[in-house]
Amino acid sequence: MKKAIQKMSLTVFLLSTTLITTCIQPLSAMESNQTASSIKGPVDAKEVEAFADPLFADKMKQFNVNGSSFVVVRDGKVIVNKGYGFANKEKKIPVDKDTVFQIASVSKTFTALAAMQQVDAGNIDLHGNVEEYLGGLKIPNKTGKPVTMYDLLTYTSGIDLPDGIAITGAQYIDQDISMDEYLPKHMPTVIRPPGEAYTYDNSGFLLAGYAVENASGIPFAEYMDEKVFKPLGMTSSSVRFKPELMKRMAANYVGRKGELRPPEGRTPTDGPQGSILSTGEDMAKYMIMQLQNGKFDGKEIVSEKSMDLMHTYQIFADKDLPITTVGFEGYFPELANGQHVVLKGGNMPGHSSLMVLVPEQKTGFFMSYNNDSLLSSEIYKEFMDHYFPAIKEKAEPAYLPLSEKDAQKYFGLYQNTRVYFVRTSITYENGSLVLENEITGKQKLRMIHPLLFVDEEGNKIAFKEDKNGNIKYFYYATPKGALLVADSQKMEMKQTYSDVSNTSSYKTYINNLSALSIMGAKTGNKFDPTGTMTQGEFTDALIKAQGMYVFAGSEDGIRQQLAAGIPNLNPSAPITRQVAAVMIQNLKQLEPVATTKTKLQDTADAWAKDAITALVSQGIVDPDTKVSADGSFTFRAKDLLKRQEASALLDLAFGYYSLPIKRN
Template sequence: MKKAINKLGIVAILLTSSTMISACSQQSLEAGKSKPSESTANIQMTKGPNNKKEIESFADPLFEEKMKEFNVNGSSFVVVHDGKVVVNKGYGYADKEKKIPVTKDTVFQIGSVTKTFTALAVMQQVDKGKLKLDQDVQKYFGGLQMPNQTGKPLTLFDMLTYTSGVDFPDLTNITGPEYINNNNSIPMKEFFSKHMPTVVRPPGEVYTYDNVGFALAGFAVENATNTPFSKYMEKNIFKPLDMKSTSMSFTPDLLEKMATPYGPTGDPIPASGSGLRDTPQGGILSTAEDISKYMIMQLQKGKFKDKEIVSKKSLDMMHAYQVFDDKTIPVATIGFETPFNEFANGQHVVIKGGSMPGHQSLLILVPEQKTAFFMSYNNDSKMSIDIYETLMDHYFPAKKNEGKTSYLPLEEKEAHKYLGLFQNTRFAALRTHFTYENGNLVMESGFGKQVLKMIHPLLFEDSEGSKVAFKKNSAGEIAYFHYNSPKSLDFVADAQRFNNKPPFDDVPQKGNYRSHIDNLHALNIMGAKTGNLFKPMDIMTQGEFADTLLLAYGWNGFPDDSKEAREKVMKGIPGYDRATPITRQVAATMIQNLKQIHDMKPIQPDKAIKVKLLDAADDWAIQSIQALASQGILDPDTSINADGSITFRPKDLLLRQEASALLALAFGYHALPNKQQ
C-alpha cells in the first residue's frame, strides 16, 4: 500500500465522539477542568528513566534490532526526565551513501508532531483572550465562510480535539519535491478561499484524524494576530525555547543538515514539501536537540528556564484526555492523541506521531512521571510503535492482571442495533460490515474477519484484545464505532453507519445483484439513473465507470492519491474515450490498476487461484482479468469452473448491475479472496 498508507506510516497516521466525547464541557473549557479516565485513575509512580548509562545499555541494542527489522538507516533518540536531558543521541546514518551519521543536530521533518505546536499557539492566544475555544470559528477565518450542514457551530476546541466533523479532513495533504521552495506553495487564505471543507457531522460528535482542522486552527492564529503563521511560531515558540534549528521553511542551513529520506525499498527518495504554505498541520523541521527543549517545557507545565511559554491551565488542558472511545479508553487531548492505549500500561500517556515521505517521528509524554521520549528516523516504517511499546514495558511496566476479562452474552435481538455497513470517516476506502452469527457479533472488513465478544453494551473485544467501541449520536442511536487495533487502519477515525436507502423500483428484491447495488447506493457511490430507477441492464461509458470507480476506490479525499489514481486508472488501455461504451475487459483493467496502488488485503501468491480464460481477451487485459477472478472479484453471473477455467465475456459491454458487483467486491467490506466455485 503506497503513499497514503505510508503517510499513515506510524501513528502517522498520526494520527487519531460521541455523547461522552469530552471530559470538559463547552461551558467549562476556559476553566480547564478535566477528569482522568478510569484506566489512569491510580497511576503507579516509578523512578523513570534517569540514568544515562542504563538507558543507553537498554536503548542501543533495541534500536540496533528494530532499525534492522524495519530497514531504517538512521534515527535520533532523546530522553527527558525531571527537567533534564538524560540521553540525546543518534543511531545509524542520516545519509547512508555518504556515511553521514545521525546526531542530536540532524534535521528531520517532524510531520504531524507540528500539530502539538499549533495547539500550543492557539492556547497562547486563548491565554491572551484573542481566541476562545468555545466560540464559532467563523469569526477567526478573516471573512472566509465554512459551509456547515449540521446547525451546530464549529469551535476551536472541536478542531484541536480531532472532532470537527468536516467532510475531507485531508484536503490539505498536498506534497511534492517542488514545494521545498516555499514560493511554490499556496498561502492559507488563498487555499481556503478555493478549498474550504464542509462540516457534515455535528462538531464534537465524531473522532476523525484531522489535518485540515489543524491547518484552519493555524489560520485562526494568523488572523487573530495579523501575523503570518510561520513568523508567529518563530517569535512566540521557537525563539523563546531556544530552538535554533527549527523552522517551517526549508532554509539552506536546515536542508544541509537534513537526513536523507528513504523509501520502502531502502533507496533514497526526494524530500517533499507541502503545497500549503506554513503548514500548521505538519510543516516543522527540527532536531532532537531542539525537541528536547520543547519536551522540557511540556513537562514543566508551560515554563522554560525563566519564561512562561503558555499558562499552566492551558498546558494542563493539552495533556488532559478530552475524547474517549469508552470511559476507560481515551482517544485524544488538545493537540495530542492516545492510540494503542494498552501500551501505556496504566500510565497517563499522550503521544503524537508525524510522517512525511521518508521521515517519521514520535513524541511520547508521560507527564505524571516527568518523562518524555522522542525519536525521528528516515523511512516510512512503523518502527516507532514497536519502540514505544518496548520503552513503556521496560520503564513503566504494567501491573499484573488480576483476572481475565469477563464477557456478557449477546442475544440476537440486542445485536440488531450494531448490525450493518459502516465507513471510516477519514478513509472512505475502509468499510466494515457487522453481522450476527452463533451468538457473537462478527466484524468483516478488507483486513479480515473478527469474532467479537461483548464486555458491556457498546464495548466489544476481538480475539487479540483490541477494542471495538460503538458510539451514539445526539439522537441516542448507535451511529459510529472505533476500532483500536494497530493491525488495521480503522484507529485513525470513527466509522459511520450507512443505512440502506429506499430500494430501487427496478431491482428485484431477491436478485443476485441486490446487495451490491444497495451497498453502493448507501455509500453514495452508485445511485439512480433516473427517478428511482437504477437501470441495471443499461451500459456505462468509460468516463462514467472511471468516475464511479474513483469513488469506490475511496482515496478521493487525499489530493496526492486522487491525482495518482486518475493518472493510473487508464494505464495500459488503448484508445480511452469518456464517451465510448465500456467493455468488461476495460473495466477489469481499470479496477486492477487501482487495486495495485492500495490493496488492503493483497492475495498471497501461494493461495492464488490459477485462472484460465476460455474466451478471447486482448493481451493487455488478460492479467487483470485473471488477477480479479483469482480473488473472487466476479459478477454473480460469472464463476470459475472446477478446473480453474472461466468464461468472462471480456469484449461484451459492461452492464450497470455488473459494475455494481465488481466495484463492491473489489473495494467493499467483503473484498476478501473467495474460494474457487
C-alpha cells in the same frame, strides 16, 4: 498531507498521522512480573545509554534505518541526547543532537500550543465559532452546528476530506504559497456535526493555524518563531526550510530498500498540520516546557490551564479507550502500562518522529529517524516496559450474552470517516456479532457491555449511539492500521429502487454502493440495473469505490493508473466488461489464487485476459458469470457492462469482503 497515491504507501500515510504499532501482543498475553518498587524511570545517563544503545542497534537493523536521534528528559533535565547511525550514509555524516529532521505531524502539538496561547490572550474563544478567526472565509457546513477551535484541536471537526487540503512534493521546497492564497480554493466541507465523531484531521489543523495567524495578526511562521521557538531557545527549529537548517538536515530514505529521495515541502508553505523542522536539542527544550506545565526558564509559554487541556484526554471511544487531548493522542493505552501517557507521531516520506510524554512522572522522550518504518513503535513499547513496567495484569473481563434480536441495532455497512476505502460489515452468527472487512478479515466479537466489544485478537471495538439510541459509529482499536485513525460511520441504506426486485441477486451490491454514494439512481427512483455505462461514468464510480481520492492531489495519478494498458479509451464511449475488469485490476493489482482453477472460455483481447482471470480467481465476479467445477467460465468480455454488473464488481473489489486477496 498527501500527494499522488502511487508515490506514497498506505503505511506511510498511517505513520504520517499517528503511532501505528504492529508489535502489540493480544491484551490477554500482556504480562509483567515487575513490582511497584521497580518503577523508577530514567534517571541516570549511563543506565539509559546501556538500555538504548543495543536497542537502537538491533531495531535500526531490523527496520533498515540509517540514522536516528534519541533524547530523554526527566524532572526538567536532559538525561540523554544522542544520535545513532548516519544522517547521510553516502557521505558518512553521523546523526547528533543538532541533526535536523522533518517532524511532520508532531507539528500539530505546536499548533495546538499556539492556539491555546491565543485562547489565554483572549483573542480566540476555544468554544466559539472558529470562522470568526478565518479572515472572512466561511467553512461550508451541512450540519448547522459551527466548528470551534476545540473541535479542530481534538480531531472532531466533522470535515469531509481530512487529508484533502494539503499536497506534498519536492517541488514545493522553494515555493512560497500562503494560506491566504490557498485556502479559499481548497476549503473542506463539514458533513458531520462537529464534536460528534473522531477523525484524524490534517485539514482541521491547517485551519487552526490559519485562525492563529488571523487572531494574532502575525503570519504563522513568524508567530511560531516569536512566540514559541525563541522563548524556548529552539534556535534550530522552523516552520520553513531555512538554508541553515537544510545544511544539517538528515537525508530522506524511503521504502524497504531505503531509496534516497529529495526532501518534500508542502502547499501551503506554512503547514500548521505538519511542516516543522527541528532537532533533538530543541525538542528536549519543548518537552521540558510541556512537563513543567507550560513554563520554561522562568517564563510562562502557555497557561497551566491550557496545558492541562493538552495533557488531559478530551475524546474517548470508551472510558478505558482514550483517543485525543487538545493536540495529542493516546492510542493503545495497554502499552502505557498503567501510566498516563500522551504522545504524537509524525511522518514525511523518508522522515519519522515520535514524542512520548509521561506527565505525572515528569518524563518524556523524542526520536526522529530517516526512513518511514515502524521503528518508533518498537522503541515506545520497549521504553515503557523497561522504565514503567506494568504492575499487574488486568483480569479478563466477563462477557455478556447477546441475542440476535438485541444484535440487530449494530447490523449494517460502516465506512471509516477518514479513509473511505475501509468499509466494514457487521452481522450476527451463533451468539456473536461478526465484523468483516478486508483489513482484519472476519472477527467474532464478544460483548463486555452493550457499547463495548472485543475481537478474537483482544482488540476493543467501541460503539456510539445517537440521541435516539441508534448505533451511529464504532471505533476499532486494532493495530492493523487504517481503522484506528477514525470512527467508522454506519451508512444509511437507500430506499429500495422501484426497478430492483427484492429477489435480485444484485440487490445487496446495489444497496451497498448506493449507501456509499458510489452509484445511485439513474433517474428518479430507478437504478436502471440493465442499462449501460460510459467509460467516463465507470471511471468516476471506480475512483469513488477505491476511495483513495481522499488524499490531496491523488486523483490524477489514480486516473492514469486505472487506464494503463487499455487502448483507445474514450470517456464518452460505452464500456465493455473487459475494459472494466482491466481498470479494476490496474488499481487492485491482484494475483490469481493458486488453489483456484480458472479457464476463460470466450474471446477476450490479449491485454484483458490476465485481469479477467485474476478477478474471477479472487471471487470478484458478478452473479451472472458462473464458474464451473473445473474452473471454466464465460465472461462475456466484449459485451457492454450493465449497471448492475458494475455494482457487483465494484462492491466485491472495494467493499468489506475479506476475499483471499494477495497483492503483487
